[in-house]
Each structure stands twice: as C-alpha cells, then as structure tokens.
Amino acid sequence: MPATPIARPAAETIQAVVRELQAQFGNRAVTSQAVREQHGHTLTWLPNQPPDVVVFPHTTEECADIVKLAARHRVPIIPFGTGSSLEGHVNAPYGGISVDTSQMKAIIAVHAEDLDVVVEPGVTRKQLNEYLRDQGLFFPIDPGADASIGGMTATRASGTNAVRYGTMKDNVIALEVVLPNGEVIDTARRSKKSSAGYDLTRLMVGSEGTLGLITKITLKLHGIPEAISAAVCSFASVKDAADATILAIQTGIPLARIELLDEVQVRAVNLYSKLTLPEQPLLLVEFHGTDAGVAEQVERFRAIADDCGGGNFQWADKAEDRTKLWQARHDAYWAALALKPGGKGVSSDVCVPLSRLAECIDATKKDIEETGLIAPIVGHVGDGNFHVLPLMDENDPAEVAKVEAFMGRIVERALAMEGTCTGEHGVGQGKMKYLKAEHGAAALALMAAVKHAVDPEGLMNPGKIVAG
Amino acid sequence: MPATPIARPAAETIQAVVRELQAQFGNRAVTSQAVREQHGHTLTWLPNQPPDVVVFPHTTEECADIVKLAARHRVPIIPFGTGSSLEGHVNAPYGGISVDTSQMKAIIAVHAEDLDVVVEPGVTRKQLNEYLRDQGLFFPIDPGADASIGGMTATRASGTNAVRYGTMKDNVIALEVVLPNGEVIDTARRSKKSSAGYDLTRLMVGSEGTLGLITKITLKLHGIPEAISAAVCSFASVKDAADATILAIQTGIPLARIELLDEVQVRAVNLYSKLTLPEQPLLLVEFHGTDAGVAEQVERFRAIADDCGGGNFQWADKAEDRTKLWQARHDAYWAALALKPGGKGVSSDVCVPLSRLAECIDATKKDIEETGLIAPIVGHVGDGNFHVLPLMDENDPAEVAKVEAFMGRIVERALAMEGTCTGEHGVGQGKMKYLKAEHGAAALALMAAVKHAVDPEGLMNPGKIVAG
Structure with a gap:
C-alpha cells in the first residue's frame, strides 16, 4: 500500500494557512522569498524548492497547533533544523510549511546520575557540549557540521565518533513526537532499556520527518574521558591503512575515532588548513580512556600500524593540537571544494x-x-x-x-x-532512487505501508524516503 | 486503527491446515496433545493455551510456505524458539500453527574481519558461543536461559552483559523475515550502520512474532577479552550497593556485568548452590579488558565499593571459579523457587x-x-x-x-x-494490561496502526502486545 500521493495545495489554501499562522505566530511566520529559499536550500545539485511559509515555534504545543492546522488544510509539513542536510531533506517539492525548530533550544534537564539529557530539537551538538562540559559530561555524536539534535535524530546521523559510541540510533533513549494527526506521544520511558512493545524510538530515528515532528529528545551522555590522545599516521596505500583499521578493531582496541584521508584529501587539507602532512593516505586516530589505558591503546595501535607499513606518526596529546587536527578533518569538505x-x-x-x-x-x-x-x-x-x-x-x-x-x-x-x-x-x-536496489521491493513496500499507517494523508515531509 | 480482532478458526479449517502441513512436512507436523501443550507452556501463572499443530521447518522457504498456508486459511502463526518465554509469548489463545524453529540451527557464516555472524533462529546462545570460541570471538547477550537467538531477537532480550554490550536492539545488524503475506525480506544490509530509510531491523526486534517470522539473524560479535576478572562484594544495604553501582558507571568504569542480589536471594543461592556468601545485599561484578586495563578497573571499583561500605571481597580470576559464581547467579531463579x-x-x-x-x-x-x-x-x-x-x-x-x-x-x-x-x-x-499506562493511548494506537499495516489480518501471534 503506497503512501497517498500528494498534490501541491491551491494558492487560496496556502493563503488561508499563512493567515492563520500569522494570526497565531505574528512575525514568527515568515513568507519572504529569501527566508523561504534559505529553508529549501541544499548543499548539493538538487534544485531549491522553497516552502510556502516558514514558522518558528517555541513549544511542543505550538508544534502540535501547526501540524493540526496543516492536517486541516492538507498542507505539507517540512521539519527544519539547521539546514545542514546533504540530500535535500528540507526541500519542499509540494510546498507547505517549513517548521524551523531553531528557536526551540532549551536544554531541559541533565540527569548526571543517569548519564542522560533531555533537549529540544533546535539545540545543536556544539551548544549541548559547551553546556555539559562543566559537569564532566559529553555527547559524542559528531557529524562534522554543527547540526541540530533534532536533525541528527531525524537522519540517524553519526560521524567520526560512531566507531566507539555508535550512531544516533544507539544514543537516543526517547523522543517526544507530534504525530501527523497532531497527537503528542513519548516513544519510550527514560529507563536505559525496555522490551515494552514496538520500538517507536527507533522507528522515528532516521525517519527524516516523514512520520512526525520531533519536539524533545532524550540522549545518552558519557563522561569526558580522563585522557585523550590523537595521532596521524601515513601509509603507502589505502589498502594498508584499511588493513591497519581492521586489525585494530579486531584486536579490540576501543578506538574513539579512526578516519582515513586519501592522498588527494590530504593535499586539499594541507592547502586549506596550512598543514604539512605527508601527501599519502593517512589515518587520523583518537584514543579515549584512563591515562594508563590510553597509553596501552597507543602502544598497541602503533605496533599494528608498524606491521602495516605506517609511518610519520605525529601525536597530539594537548587539547589545542588535537583541536587543530580535528578542525582540519572537519574542514575536509571545504578544503576539498x-x-x-x-x-x-x-x-x-x-x-x-x-x-x-x-x-x-x-x-x-x-x-x-x-x-x-x-x-x-x-x-x-x-x-x-x-x-x-x-x-x-x-x-x-x-x-x-x-x-x-x-x-x-x-x-x-x-x-x-x-x-x-x-x-x-x-x-x-537524493537517494530515493537507490532504495529499491538496496532493500528489495517487498521491504520497500513494508516501509511504504508503515508510512501510510502513520501518515495516511502523506503530509509529513512528502517526497522523501518512500512517499509517492 | 486497531488490529483486526481474530476468532478461533473452525474445526474444519484446522483439519484442512493439518492435512496440508502433514502432506508437506510428514512427521514434522505434529498434533499430539503432549507436543501441543509443551508449545503452549508458560513459566508463569498464565494458563496453557496449546496450538492446534506444531510444525518444524528446516528452511526459510518452508517457513514462507507455512505463513502463506496460514494466510490462505486465516489461521494464526505462533513462532516458537526454546520456550523460555516468561510472559506467555508462545501461547495460542486463538489456536493455530506453532512454528518451532528449533531445527533451524545452522550457523551460516562467521565474518571474523567484520565481527559478525549470520545464524538461523533456532541457534541457541550457548551453541553459538561454543562454535565461536576457537576463533576468539563471542556473542555477549546472556539472558540466563539458553534461549534461541530467534526468541531473544523477538523479545529484545538482554541480561547480565547488557550494561557493557547493550541489548538485542544493539546487537542485531540485520534480519531475514517472512512477512505475514509470505514475502521474505531482508531488513538491512550487513554494513555496520545505515541511514537508508526506516529501521526495519529495530521494528522487528522486540515485536514478539507479531509482525513476521524471523528466519535469519545477523549479529555483532566481540573478541573474547584478553583478561576477565569477577568478584563478589557485600554491602550493608541495597542503597549502598546501588550507590556503588551509580558511582562506578558515572566514573566510566566499563563494567562487563554488575548484578545485585538482595539478602533473601543470597540465602537462596547459598542453599541451592552450596555457597557460603555473607547473607547481605551483594554485588557480583565482572571486568573485561587487557590485563592492565582489568587491573585498573578492579582497583577503581574497589575504591568505590570501599567508599560505599562494601566488604568481604572475593575474587574469581580463574575461569572455573567464575563459572561457579555465574552458575550460582544463573541458578538464582531455581534457587528462589x-x-x-x-x-x-x-x-x-x-x-x-x-x-x-x-x-x-x-x-x-x-x-x-x-x-x-x-x-x-x-x-x-x-x-x-x-x-x-x-x-x-x-x-x-x-x-x-x-x-x-x-x-x-x-x-x-x-x-x-x-x-x-x-x-x-x-x-x-502478561504485560499487555500495563502498556496503556506506560505508553499512553496515542502511542499505543500508533503501535496498533503499525501492527495493522504490517499484518492486516491479525494472524501473526495474535493476542500479544497490541492485538485485539
């Protein structure tokens, strides 16, 4: 059962929706061309498809109001975080309301004893980590961009730390979600685990706004490691670097990060970040643990790298040296451009x-x-x-x-x-066209059936994942 | 939209189903009272509700045949692993076909470099770990009983090691599932992570056979730790033991296991397993890592336990001593009885x-x-x-x-x-009556909508989780 295909709403419908939004939200409901285009922007070759109106809610209740209004008028909802999506997630191919959560930036509760935090979707990962630092805690998922936690949840983001700490799938404990009918649910309790029915949390994580609008996120936290060490190490070939990676992981070294840059990317990084790294394939690794634990990890990794022909080790034990290395890594995209x-x-x-x-x-x-x-x-x-x-x-x-x-x-x-x-x-x-080859027709039909069950009118972020 | 309520099939329908099953499966389709009752057994006060017939498939294709047959006759399917369920999952309140997967015991592929394994659902966790031991690998999830991997997946099982290694939710990479319409899907690829659409794997993990019949499971594996140490430590009160636990976890000690037994349970264990543990609240802890890492964990945990008034430490560094301790822990249920x-x-x-x-x-x-x-x-x-x-x-x-x-x-x-x-x-x-209080009506309705979308006829393990 495919999701109901949706048509672009009539101009009068949009006008009525905008009037209602402006009555409730005043200047937090915006229709200027510039703001609309900014909300349909892509970092890719996908064309800009701006929404009809952008609204900036402050509360779950306001989000529910917007979703109910959209349902009443059969107008699409497109959730928006910081706009760092790389696959056109925030585009509005059928027009509609872009719900920009950037003003929902409250860090609602830090439960240090439980190693969790409850945040609003507009909180960004850097904002969260700055807030947590004094308590000796951190949130590890790091996709590079200073993305919003809502957006990271919606796309099942991961990044450099995932090898040790997992992806958003592993780090979201519970969500508050406005369903397409305007009802607000909690997907789970705050306990660390549960077997109480279907995993609604994981159903929402990675659903890219097509099943509901995320309004609160409970995340796992970790203690800031006592010791952190980072290093770069060059290899003759990508194969050698990959072999070192496999061996390190098989041996059980709990690598916090292990990033490969090929020789082209290293040249780009050298040019952009004014570094002098050898222009060969390179691994950038980071170790977290106790002082003794990190020393042991480093020693073991070094032995493995040696076996694979790795050389030119450069260590960064000091925070500022590490920051410089990781900044270079995070700038890889801009360096490449x-x-x-x-x-x-x-x-x-x-x-x-x-x-x-x-x-x-x-x-x-x-x-x-x-x-x-x-x-x-x-x-x-x-x-x-x-x-x-x-x-x-x-x-x-x-x-x-x-x-x-x-x-x-x-x-x-x-x-x-x-x-x-x-x-x-x-x-x-951008990737809808690959899903059939990846999942097969029957699994894709199952996704479509789930979409249709949760969003029978097809109004939540239409034109993404499985929508008609 | 609630799942379609289902009625017990008519006697003629069951007779026709049994005839077809016996024609295809011969003596692997069983209707004897004893076998039927054994497949409806519960370890609880729930009444025994035997299925009409028990069938023992050998392949995915046979499973799909059974599901299609059931769909054609509108007869329930109840998946069965080893029967160690504690909540009546294997009961057949509407009769139907119990699909016993215990003869699907193949370990299909171990990918040591990728730290994963593909198994059939009837493989038990002990069988799997015996098979893996020579390769220095293990599968950590340990619910106590020697449950089947299929059953553990279906109930989102966890147990003693979950504090370090997560639950089944975290350790299943992909599933092969026969959907209620008889189609066979793979829920995901074998790569460690993916953002390609809805998380069908996590939708199936914990769905207790109500959304499909699991026929293959790809699991994460771990290297057997270089060093393992276990210890027991007594406390004046449960509060003190819990405080020690919180501190140890907050400090970041990567505990592999931390189990509490209250003084009543300790007495029971002493009687049953012929031990002489002090009859006070007790923590049973296990540490995994390198030799140096375990020594450091032990030292840190000991300092924390001391601060919380812990005493009477007894260490078990040798495998046979650890086995004895954990056997006593695993026998806790029988000891209590x-x-x-x-x-x-x-x-x-x-x-x-x-x-x-x-x-x-x-x-x-x-x-x-x-x-x-x-x-x-x-x-x-x-x-x-x-x-x-x-x-x-x-x-x-x-x-x-x-x-x-x-x-x-x-x-x-x-x-x-x-x-x-x-x-x-x-x-x-057993716990259906609590779900509304736990999740709220709207979230429970969402679960029912998903159930209805995947299993519109309500034939997959009816009367469990959300079914009418």
Missing part, C-alpha cells in the same frame, strides 16, 4: 562491511581516475563508511551527468558488497 | 533510571514485607533493571490474587519513576 574554485561538490556516504572496505575504495579510486574526476576521499573507516566528494562545474551539464553516473556506480559497488547507499546522510530526495 | 518447595514463582523485570533504582528497590522491599511475601530480588543494576520473584502456592487463589496485586504495584512504582514495565522479558500476554 577549494581544489576546484567555483566548483560544486557532492558527497557520497556509502558504508560496506569492514572486510570489503579496501576493495571498495580501491575500485572507486580506479573509477575516479578512469572517469577523470577530482574526487577526494575521507572515511569513518572503523565503520566501513567513506565519503567521496567529486568536484564539478554545476553549469556544465556534461560534467554534472558524468558525476551523477559516477555517484550511481559508487552506490552499485557498495550494494554489491553487502553495503548501503547511505551510512549517515540519509535518503532525503 | 527452592525457598518454597512446591511453590510457583513469577518474575517481574521493571527497569528504572539508575538514579531511582535504590528508591524503587527499597519501596519494593517494604511492600514485600507489608504484603507478607517471600520474594527474592536480583538485578542487572547497571541498567536499572531488577527482578522480584514472589513465591506462591498457585492452588491458593487468595495468595495468587495477593501476588498479582503486588506485581501490579511493582509496575506502577516503576512507571511513576519514569521506568518501564519490562526491561527484558517482553510483553507477551
């Missing part, structure tokens, strides 16, 4: 079983060469997840077509290796 | 935020005293999860009523502390 001034980049994020990673990256590098692209690679290799960022002139249709075909081949290659088309960015609009 | 010869025990499994644990257990102990029950307590206290096992004469209606009311109060108390009615046993038949 700088390799082709005026160019546009599109980021793939396939994920394969670790044992297939080297093979998958090698084949991709060969493809890059044969296709004649500039396409740096950076990866959360401990999870088998890597990004390729082909650069292109978006005004050159032939180049765009070439890159699009290349991106498709990356996904095909990952799927053939028991992998997924998206390890962390989500489906949005 | 032995406190009242001829009596029956019912096990609660509420779970609360860690900060509320001592208060919850204290209030429960007061309730036990006021009610006049023998009711040992044992808990996975690192997760805030504990079991109370009131003993009763099941032929004394007054005593049964007293225990039933007591069990209801345990759940009420846990819910009032932001906890759940079931941390790990699941809902089955």
Whole structure:
C-alpha cells in the first residue's frame, strides 16, 4: 500500500494557512522569498524548492497547533533544523510549511546520575557540549557540521565518533513526537532499556520527518574521558591503512575515532588548513580512556600500524593540537571544494562491511581516475563508511551527468558488497532512487505501508524516503 | 486503527491446515496433545493455551510456505524458539500453527574481519558461543536461559552483559523475515550502520512474532577479552550497593556485568548452590579488558565499593571459579523457587533510571514485607533493571490474587519513576494490561496502526502486545 500521493495545495489554501499562522505566530511566520529559499536550500545539485511559509515555534504545543492546522488544510509539513542536510531533506517539492525548530533550544534537564539529557530539537551538538562540559559530561555524536539534535535524530546521523559510541540510533533513549494527526506521544520511558512493545524510538530515528515532528529528545551522555590522545599516521596505500583499521578493531582496541584521508584529501587539507602532512593516505586516530589505558591503546595501535607499513606518526596529546587536527578533518569538505574554485561538490556516504572496505575504495579510486574526476576521499573507516566528494562545474551539464553516473556506480559497488547507499546522510530526495536496489521491493513496500499507517494523508515531509 | 480482532478458526479449517502441513512436512507436523501443550507452556501463572499443530521447518522457504498456508486459511502463526518465554509469548489463545524453529540451527557464516555472524533462529546462545570460541570471538547477550537467538531477537532480550554490550536492539545488524503475506525480506544490509530509510531491523526486534517470522539473524560479535576478572562484594544495604553501582558507571568504569542480589536471594543461592556468601545485599561484578586495563578497573571499583561500605571481597580470576559464581547467579531463579518447595514463582523485570533504582528497590522491599511475601530480588543494576520473584502456592487463589496485586504495584512504582514495565522479558500476554499506562493511548494506537499495516489480518501471534 503506497503512501497517498500528494498534490501541491491551491494558492487560496496556502493563503488561508499563512493567515492563520500569522494570526497565531505574528512575525514568527515568515513568507519572504529569501527566508523561504534559505529553508529549501541544499548543499548539493538538487534544485531549491522553497516552502510556502516558514514558522518558528517555541513549544511542543505550538508544534502540535501547526501540524493540526496543516492536517486541516492538507498542507505539507517540512521539519527544519539547521539546514545542514546533504540530500535535500528540507526541500519542499509540494510546498507547505517549513517548521524551523531553531528557536526551540532549551536544554531541559541533565540527569548526571543517569548519564542522560533531555533537549529540544533546535539545540545543536556544539551548544549541548559547551553546556555539559562543566559537569564532566559529553555527547559524542559528531557529524562534522554543527547540526541540530533534532536533525541528527531525524537522519540517524553519526560521524567520526560512531566507531566507539555508535550512531544516533544507539544514543537516543526517547523522543517526544507530534504525530501527523497532531497527537503528542513519548516513544519510550527514560529507563536505559525496555522490551515494552514496538520500538517507536527507533522507528522515528532516521525517519527524516516523514512520520512526525520531533519536539524533545532524550540522549545518552558519557563522561569526558580522563585522557585523550590523537595521532596521524601515513601509509603507502589505502589498502594498508584499511588493513591497519581492521586489525585494530579486531584486536579490540576501543578506538574513539579512526578516519582515513586519501592522498588527494590530504593535499586539499594541507592547502586549506596550512598543514604539512605527508601527501599519502593517512589515518587520523583518537584514543579515549584512563591515562594508563590510553597509553596501552597507543602502544598497541602503533605496533599494528608498524606491521602495516605506517609511518610519520605525529601525536597530539594537548587539547589545542588535537583541536587543530580535528578542525582540519572537519574542514575536509571545504578544503576539498577549494581544489576546484567555483566548483560544486557532492558527497557520497556509502558504508560496506569492514572486510570489503579496501576493495571498495580501491575500485572507486580506479573509477575516479578512469572517469577523470577530482574526487577526494575521507572515511569513518572503523565503520566501513567513506565519503567521496567529486568536484564539478554545476553549469556544465556534461560534467554534472558524468558525476551523477559516477555517484550511481559508487552506490552499485557498495550494494554489491553487502553495503548501503547511505551510512549517515540519509535518503532525503537524493537517494530515493537507490532504495529499491538496496532493500528489495517487498521491504520497500513494508516501509511504504508503515508510512501510510502513520501518515495516511502523506503530509509529513512528502517526497522523501518512500512517499509517492 | 486497531488490529483486526481474530476468532478461533473452525474445526474444519484446522483439519484442512493439518492435512496440508502433514502432506508437506510428514512427521514434522505434529498434533499430539503432549507436543501441543509443551508449545503452549508458560513459566508463569498464565494458563496453557496449546496450538492446534506444531510444525518444524528446516528452511526459510518452508517457513514462507507455512505463513502463506496460514494466510490462505486465516489461521494464526505462533513462532516458537526454546520456550523460555516468561510472559506467555508462545501461547495460542486463538489456536493455530506453532512454528518451532528449533531445527533451524545452522550457523551460516562467521565474518571474523567484520565481527559478525549470520545464524538461523533456532541457534541457541550457548551453541553459538561454543562454535565461536576457537576463533576468539563471542556473542555477549546472556539472558540466563539458553534461549534461541530467534526468541531473544523477538523479545529484545538482554541480561547480565547488557550494561557493557547493550541489548538485542544493539546487537542485531540485520534480519531475514517472512512477512505475514509470505514475502521474505531482508531488513538491512550487513554494513555496520545505515541511514537508508526506516529501521526495519529495530521494528522487528522486540515485536514478539507479531509482525513476521524471523528466519535469519545477523549479529555483532566481540573478541573474547584478553583478561576477565569477577568478584563478589557485600554491602550493608541495597542503597549502598546501588550507590556503588551509580558511582562506578558515572566514573566510566566499563563494567562487563554488575548484578545485585538482595539478602533473601543470597540465602537462596547459598542453599541451592552450596555457597557460603555473607547473607547481605551483594554485588557480583565482572571486568573485561587487557590485563592492565582489568587491573585498573578492579582497583577503581574497589575504591568505590570501599567508599560505599562494601566488604568481604572475593575474587574469581580463574575461569572455573567464575563459572561457579555465574552458575550460582544463573541458578538464582531455581534457587528462589527452592525457598518454597512446591511453590510457583513469577518474575517481574521493571527497569528504572539508575538514579531511582535504590528508591524503587527499597519501596519494593517494604511492600514485600507489608504484603507478607517471600520474594527474592536480583538485578542487572547497571541498567536499572531488577527482578522480584514472589513465591506462591498457585492452588491458593487468595495468595495468587495477593501476588498479582503486588506485581501490579511493582509496575506502577516503576512507571511513576519514569521506568518501564519490562526491561527484558517482553510483553507477551502478561504485560499487555500495563502498556496503556506506560505508553499512553496515542502511542499505543500508533503501535496498533503499525501492527495493522504490517499484518492486516491479525494472524501473526495474535493476542500479544497490541492485538485485539
């Protein structure tokens, strides 16, 4: 049973909706072209499809009011966090109301004894960690961008720390959600685990706003490690770096982060961040633990790296040195873009079983060469997840077509290796076309049946994941 | 939209189904009274409700055949693992076909480099760990009973190791499932993470056979730790033991297990397992890591336990001593039953935020005293999860009523502390009555809508979780 296809609402309907929103929200309901376009922006080649109106709620009740209003008029709802989506999640292909949660930024309760926190969806990960620091606690998920917790939940985000701390799937304890009918539910209690029925929390995590509007998130926290050490280490080939990664993980070293940069990405980072890293494949690793524990991890990792031909170790035990290294890593996207001034980049994020990673990256590098692209690679290799960022002139249709075909081949290659088309960015609009190949028709039909059951009118973020 | 209520099929329908099953499965389709009753057994006060026929498939295709046959005749399907359910999950209130997966015991593939394994649902956790041992790998989830992996997946099981390694929710990578319409899907790829659409894996984990029949499970594995140490430590009160637990977890000691036994349970264990533990509240802890790491964990835990008045440390570094300790812990259920010869025990499994644990257990102990029950307590206290096992004469209606009311109060108390009615046993038949109080009407309606979308005829394990 496919989700009900939806049509763009009539102009009069939108006018009525805007009138009602402005009556309730005043200048928190905005229809200016600039604000609407900013809310339909994409960091990709996907076209900007602005919503009809952007509204900035402050409370769950206001969110429920907006959803009920939308249901009454059969107008789409598009949840919006910080807009750092890479797959057009915030686009409004059928128009409608963009619900910008950026003014819902309260950190409602920190339960230090329980290692959890309850936040509103507009809280960003950096804001949260600054708030928590004095209590010796931190929230580990780090997708690079200073994304909102609501957005990270909706896309099942992960990033550099996931190899140790898991993804949003593993770190969300409970959610408050406004359902498409305007009812507000809690998906779970605050206890660490439960077997009480269907896992509504995990149903919502990664549902990209297509099943409801997230209004509160209870997250797991961790104690800030007593000792942190980071290092970079160069390898002759991507294969050697991947082998070192596999061995380190198999041996049980509890790596907090292990990131691969290929030689193209290292060159980009050197140029952009004024570093002098050897322009070879490189692993950037971080260890968390007690002083003695970190020392032991470092020693073991070093032995493994040596066995795999790793060299040029550079350590960063001091916070400022680590920050500089990780800033360079986080700037990898911008550094890559700088390799082709005026160019546009599109980021793939396939994920394969670790044992297939080297093979998958090698084949991709060969493809890059044969296709004649500039396409740096950076990866959360401990999870088998890597990004390729082909650069292109978006005004050159032939180049765009070439890159699009290349991106498709990356996904095909990952799927053939028991992998997924998206390890962390989500489906949005950009990856809908791959879901049938990944999941098969029957599983995709099951997703559509669930969507239809939860959102029979098809109003929640239509045109994403499974919608008609 | 509630799930379609189902009626018990007519006798002719059952006869036709049995004839078809016997034609295909021969003596693997069984209708003897003894086998049927064994498949409707409960370890509780729930009445035995035997299925009409028990069938023992060998392959996914056979499972799909059975499900299609059931759909054609509108006859219920009840999945069966080893029958260690504590909430009547395997009962057949509307009759139907019990699908016993115990002959699907293949360990299909161990991917050592990826730290995962693919198994059939009838594989038990002990069988799996025996198979893996030579490769230095293990599967950590340990609910006590030698349950099947299929059953553990279906109930979102956890147990003693969950404090370190998570629950089934965290350790299932992907599932193969026969849907109620007979179609076979894979819920996910074998990659460690994915953001490709709704989390069908987590939708199925904990769905207790009400959404489909699990036919393959891909599980995360872990390396067998280099060093393991276990210890027992006694405390003056449950509060002191709980405080030590909270501190240890807050400090970041990566405890592999931390189990509480109250003084009643210790007495029972001493009697049953011929031990001489001090008859006070006791923590049974286990540490996993490198030699140096375990030594450090032990030292830190000991300092915390000292601060909380812990004493009488007894260490078990040798495997045989640890086995003896854990055998005693695993026999806690039988030891408790032995406190009242001829009596029956019912096990609660509420779970609360860690900060509320001592208060919850204290209030429960007061309730036990006021009610006049023998009711040992044992808990996975690192997760805030504990079991109370009131003993009763099941032929004394007054005593049964007293225990039933007591069990209801345990759940009420846990819910009032932001906890759940079931941390790990699941809902089955026994806990359906608590779900509205726990989740609220709207969330429960959402579960029912999902059930109806996936299983519109209501044939998959009817009468469990949300079914009419």
